[in-house]
Amino acid sequence: MFPVDLVRDAEVLVHRLIQRRLTIATAESCTGGLVAGLLTEIPGSSAAVERGFVTYSNAAKAELLGVPAVTLDEHGAVSRETALAMAAGALQRAPVDIAVAVTGVAGPGGGTAMKPVGLVHLAVARQGQPVLHQECRFGDIGRTPIRIATVREALALIRAALDAPAPP
Secondary structure: OOOHHHHHHHHHHHHHHHHOOOOEEEEEOOOOOHHHHHHOOOOOHHHOEEEEEEOOOHHHHHHHHOOOHHHHHHHOOOOHHHHHHHHHHHHHHOOOOEEEEEEEOOOOOOOOOOOOOOEEEEEEEEOOOOOEEEEEEOOOOOHHHHHHHHHHHHHHHHHHHHHOOOOO
16 A cells, blocks of 8 residues: 555654654644554554544534644644644543654645645644644646655654753
């Protein structure tokens, strides 16, 4: 289902989480659960993967993750602010150490001049650390390639959160 190299990356990441006794939740919009799907592709991942939120609509983002309506109204679903709120909301609503969030425009339609197809915002929240954010502009490379590229970047951002120094 996933590219072999991506499964290998996920396996390494899941084992790192397990070794460190850390748990993770996903909050996904444009990927529709693919990050959680990839992580749970790994045998034994239940020791690290606690849950996934698929929050495709704005109502789901607000209801399940507590994304403020004002954030969605002022910045839109595809924004740095929404990704940060999604990650923070997942971290707050799930008994986990880390939460990853993704929101973007996978296309083929739905893009605008300000938010073109291929624009994705990702965020990772970790207990006791600042929330990390990344903006990607993949371009209009196709729906599936955008979603797979987003999953790849989500793994990289989770790794960055794991590698960040612990707060004093």
